[in-house]
Amino acid sequence: EAEVAQSPRYKITEKSQAVAFWCDPISGHATLYWYRQILGQGPELLVQFQDESVVDDSQLPKDRFSAERLKGVDSTLKIQPAELGDSAMYLCASSSGLYTGELFFGEGSRLTVL
Amino acid sequence: SQQGEEDPQALSIQEGENATMNCSYKTSINNLQWYRQNSGRGLVHLILIRSNEREKHSGRLRVTLDTSKKSSSLLITASRAADTASYFCATDASEPQGAQKLVFGQGTRLTINP
Numbered sequence: 044e045a046e047v048a049q050s051p052r053y054k055i056t057e058k059s060q061a062v063a064f065w066c067d068p069i070s071g072h073a074t075l076y077w078y079r080q081i082l083g084q085g086p087e088l089l090v091q092f093q094d095e096s097v098v099d100d101s102q103l104p105k106d107r108f109s110a111e112r113l114k115g116v117d118s119t120l121k122i123q124p125a126e127l128g129d130s131a132m133y134l135c136a137s138s139s140g141l142y143t144g145e146l147f148f149g150e151g152s153r154l155t156v157l
Numbered sequence: 158s159q160q161g162e163e164d165p166q167a168l169s170i171q172e173g174e175n176a177t178m179n180c181s182y183k184t185s186i187n188n189l190q191w192y193r194q195n196s197g198r199g200l201v202h203l204i205l206i207r208s209n210e211r212e213k214h215s216g217r218l219r220v221t222l223d224t225s226k227k228s229s230s231l232l233i234t235a236s237r238a239a240d241t242a243s244y245f246c247a248t249d250a251s252e253p254q255g256a257q258k259l260v261f262g263q264g265t266r267l268t269i270n271p
Contacts, residue, residue: 047199074256085161085245085261086200098256134199141256143188143249148199 045069047149049135055155061123064152067116068137074098076146077110077120078134086134092118093141125156161189161246161262169268176233178265180246181226189222190247190259191231200245203231233267241269 048067056062068075073094078086089108091099094115103110107126112118122129132153136146164179180189188207192200206213206222206229213220219232233240243266247259 078261083263085263088258088260091256091258093256099258132197136200138257142251143205143257145190145202145205146192146200146259148192148201150199151197153197 045147047135047137047147049133049149049152051152052150053153053155055157056125057157058127059124061121062125062154063122064120064133064135064154066118066120066135066149068118068135069139069147072137072139072147073115074138074141075112075118076136076138077118078136080132080134080151082131089120098141122154125154127156130154130156161248161260163244163246163262163265165265166263167266167268169270170236172236172238172269172271174236176236176240176267176269178231178244178267180229180231180262182229182246182248182250182262183227184248184250186224187249187251187257189220189229189249191218191220191229192245192247192261194243194245194264196242203244236267236269238269238271240267242267 075092077089080086090110092112132151134151136148161182190205191203194200217234222229243264245264247261
């Protein structure tokens with residue numbers, strides 16, 4: 044069964060360091076999402092791609108976060124420098140359609156900033 | 158920002174009982190989706206209900222949508238220990254012809270006691 048792949052599964056870093064997360068969506072899914080989920084809360088959208096183009100990054104803290112999907116397939120989310128408040132689960136999801144439909148989530152990358 | 162609010166925040170029932178979770182939202186929507194999340198894992202799509210639908214069923218799941226009250230409910234019948242998870246509603250309030258943008262609620266944490 045096709046899955047959304049994410050790595051690393053867990054990441055511990057010190058504040059002010061750089062960290063990167065990788066996501067490989069389900070093959071053929073043109074729409075890719077990065078969500079941040081703080082413990083005990085619901086996921087919050089950071090950025091949404093359609094192929095290689097950004098559709099929505101209004102909630103992405105652009106002073107320290109960046110995201111790219113250069114070839115319209117896999118994607119990287121980077122944080123530099125990391126802050127204590129960035130500790131969260133970073134979830135990647137993909138969908139086959141831009142306008143409606145279910146999202147398929149990866150297992151997430153758990154970030155702890157010390 | 159969180160559009161959907163789940164109620165209750167936590168629910169604990171005995172195996173075999175039915176579990177009902179509610180979701181309220183603020184603006185008009187195109188569709189509403191329910192997701193399940195096991196502890197420390199990614200989200201799994203359960204069901205999607207469109208704004209012109211009032212009820213949908215999937216196995217032991219029953220979802221209702223009342224657009225006049227801006228609310229939805231998820232009913233899990235004959236609960237099992239494996240149903241223990243957090244359940245999230247997600248609403249799509251995008252503009253017509255606009256890209257889907259799902260906004261998740263804070264979730265209901267369901268515990269099924271054996």
